[in-house]
Amino acid sequence: MKTRIVILIGCLFLLNSCFLKSLQAFYVEEATLYSEDFLGDWTDNKKGTWKISSFVSVYEKEFPTFNKSLTDEEKEIYDRYKKAYVIEHVEKGNEATFLSMLFTINGKLFADFTPFYPEFENENKLLQQHVISTHSVAKVERLPDNRIQFKWLDESKIEDLLIDEKLHIQHEKMGADEDIVLTATSEELYAFLEKFEAANEAAIWGSSDQITLTPLTTKP
Amino acid sequence: MNATFQKKPNVALHVALWFLYYITLVFIFSRGKTPKTIDYIYAMSFLAAMALPIVLNTYFLVPRFLQKGKYVWFSITFFGIILLFWFCYTHFFEQLINAIFQEYYFISYQTNLQAITKFVLLLLVSMLLKIFESWLYFNAAQQKFLQMENQRIQTRLTQLRAQINPHFLFNSLNVIYALAIEKKEETPNAIVQLSEVLRYIIYEADTDTITLKEELNLLKNYIAFQKFRTHGLENISFTVTVADEDFTLYPMLLLPLVENAFKHGMQQPTKNAFINISLTQKDTVVTFKITNTHHRVATENDMYSGVGLENIRHNLEIVYPKQHQFQVESTAETFTVFLKIHPKQSNK
Numbered sequence: 001m002k003t004r005i006v007i008l009i010g011c012l013f014l015l016n017s018c019f020l021k022s023l024q025a026f027y028v029e030e031a032t033l034y035s036e037d038f039l040g041d042w043t044d045n046k047k048g049t050w051k052i053s054s055f056v057s058v059y060e061k062e063f064p065t066f067n068k069s070l071t072d073e074e075k076e077i078y079d080r081y082k083k084a085y086v087i088e089h090v091e092k093g094n095e096a097t098f099l100s101m102l103f104t105i106n107g108k109l110f111a112d113f114t115p116f117y118p119e120f121e122n123e124n125k126l127l128q129q130h131v132i133s134t135h136s137v138a139k140v141e142r143l144p145d146n147r148i149q150f151k152w153l154d155e156s157k158i159e160d161l162l163i164d165e166k167l168h169i170q171h172e173k174m175g176a177d178e179d180i181v182l183t184a185t186s187e188e189l190y191a192f193l194e195k196f197e198a199a200n201e202a203a204i205w206g207s208s209d210q211i212t213l214t215p216l217t218t219k220p
Numbered sequence: 221m222n223a224t225f226q227k228k229p230n231v232a233l234h235v236a237l238w239f240l241y242y243i244t245l246v247f248i249f250s251r252g253k254t255p256k257t258i259d260y261i262y263a264m265s266f267l268a269a270m271a272l273p274i275v276l277n278t279y280f281l282v283p284r285f286l287q288k289g290k291y292v293w294f295s296i297t298f299f300g301i302i303l304l305f306w307f308c309y310t311h312f313f314e315q316l317i318n319a320i321f322q323e324y325y326f327i328s329y330q331t332n333l334q335a336i337t338k339f340v341l342l343l344l345v346s347m348l349l350k351i352f353e354s355w356l357y358f359n360a361a362q363q364k365f366l367q368m369e370n371q372r373i374q375t376r377l378t379q380l381r382a383q384i385n386p387h388f389l390f391n392s393l394n395v396i397y398a399l400a401i402e403k404k405e406e407t408p409n410a411i412v413q414l415s416e417v418l419r420y421i422i423y424e425a426d427t428d429t430i431t432l433k434e435e436l437n438l439l440k441n442y443i444a445f446q447k448f449r450t451h452g453l454e455n456i457s458f459t460v461t462v463a464d465e466d467f468t469l470y471p472m473l474l475l476p477l478v479e480n481a482f483k484h485g486m487q488q489p490t491k492n493a494f495i496n497i498s499l500t501q502k503d504t505v506v507t508f509k510i511t512n513t514h515h516r517v518a519t520e521n522d523m524y525s526g527v528g529l530e531n532i533r534h535n536l537e538i539v540y541p542k543q544h545q546f547q548v549e550s551t552a553e554t555f556t557v558f559l560k561i562h563p564k565q566s567n568k
Binding site for chain 2: 161165166167168169170184185188191192195196198199
């Protein structure tokens with residue numbers, strides 16, 4: 001199990017190494033949406049597999065009697081993520097689970113990703129205390145043949161804007177590589193994405209990180 | 221305040237003040253770090269958004285309502301301005317700067333509440349500075365007014381003195397002339413006495429205050445001088461009861477009264493003619509009383525005596541306002557002047 005966790009952390013690190021990370025989600029509640037079109041099993045262009053389930057179904061599976069026995073805190077979590085998806089991603093035998101939320105900006109679709117790992121519960125407590133989940137954001141495009149493409153927000157483009165002194169957003173630079181971690185509120189992050197979309201800066205999305213999902217099976 | 225002063229707006233001061241507001245906002249928005257281009261732009265935009273309501277409040281509402289005591293009107297319009305800014309900021313500001321500066325991303329600067337708080341604080345600071353500026357201006361204007369008023373009084377006093385001196389000199393020269401005509405031996409002494417009196421008038425009378433000791437010397441010299449003219453008349457008494465010879469008075473108040481008494485009392489000296497002078501000083505009260513015999517013979521000089529008394533009266537009103545009593549009593553045979561000076565504080 002320890003090996004699994006190390007692999008998972010490594011996987012997350014590699015996956016997020018070029019993405020812009022944020023402590024807060026990139027969406028606001030009003031902009032979220034839920035579509036069953038995304039549910040099911042998918043394969044990606046890097047030979048990885050994606051199993052996408054609704055958060056509600058996963059939650060109900062975890063708490064069969066959730067309507068009767070949920071605490072207030074659990075109910076709050078349920079309400080907050082009832083439109084979310086749980087993504088089980090396997091790449092080269094390495095597993096990772098994410099919580100994703102779809103949201104729109106000016107009619108365009110985006111997805112917020114954050115690690116979701118309930119299997120941590122019985123693992124090393126000290127490790128749990130040191131791990132913080134960050135969020136990443138990807139632009140979602142529907143392609144022919146029911147394919148879906150995720151284009152993640154490129155950190156270098158944002159870094160350029162910060163260096164050019166054209167962007168003011170709360171952030172920190174962390175680690176030896178001075179990775180940018182946004183610390184702005186969700187409202188500010190959403191406003192930030194809104195402005196990018198208004199400026200039609202298509203180039204900032206997925207220039208180096210994009211994944212195309214092809215359905216293996218879809219729910220009717 | 222009767223004087224009117226035209227207030228000249230201090231443009232440099234106001235520009236410096238707005239620059240100070242701007243720099244303060246730049247450092248607030250850069251959150252203590254080195255300000256960046258986007259911080260300068262945002263601070264300028266935010267200041268521009270606040271400028272109109274702040275100018276309206278500072279230069280219109282404060283002088284029109286607050287400084288004129290129309291507090292209800294001021295309160296209504298003051299809160300009206302805050303609400304108007306709140307509405308305009310939340311509805312238009314973000315959209316406007318995003319439209320104007322399309323290449324810039326003003327994301328994490330402030331919430332609406334923080335913006336309104338900054339606006340209200342700047343509104344209050346600018347208002348207080350305006351009130352402070354008005355207070356400074358009022359003080360300066362009042363100081364200028366007092367200086368002008370003081371100058372006016374000094375001019376008036378100089379004018380009054382200029383009216384007294386020719387009278388005294390004219391009468392004194394008449395005395396010397398009379399002594400010289402009669403070839404009196406006392407003439408040189410009389411001239412010395414006169415020169416002592418003139419020395420006082422020329423060098424001492426222009427000072428603000430003079431001691432009772434010096435004033436007494438003057439009166440004694442003057443009386444001695446007048447005795448040359450009225451030789452044979454022994455009924456001249458000068459009683460002095462002074463507790464403190466260093467007590468100070470405004471100069472040239474007493475001499476004109478003595479001069480007046482000699483002029484009118486000795487016009488037609490008779491056996492019963494007399495002049496009684498008394499000077500008393502105790503604590504802060506000086507009392508001067510002079511009584512002389514007189515004969516009501518209409519002469520051209522009566523006109524001058526009226527001018528002399530009137531000058532003294534004016535002088536007292538200026539230098540000892542509400543701190544003196546001045547009474548003139550005239551009977552068929554005597555003429556009495558009573559003067560009591562009671563300064564609020566000792567002139568010592």
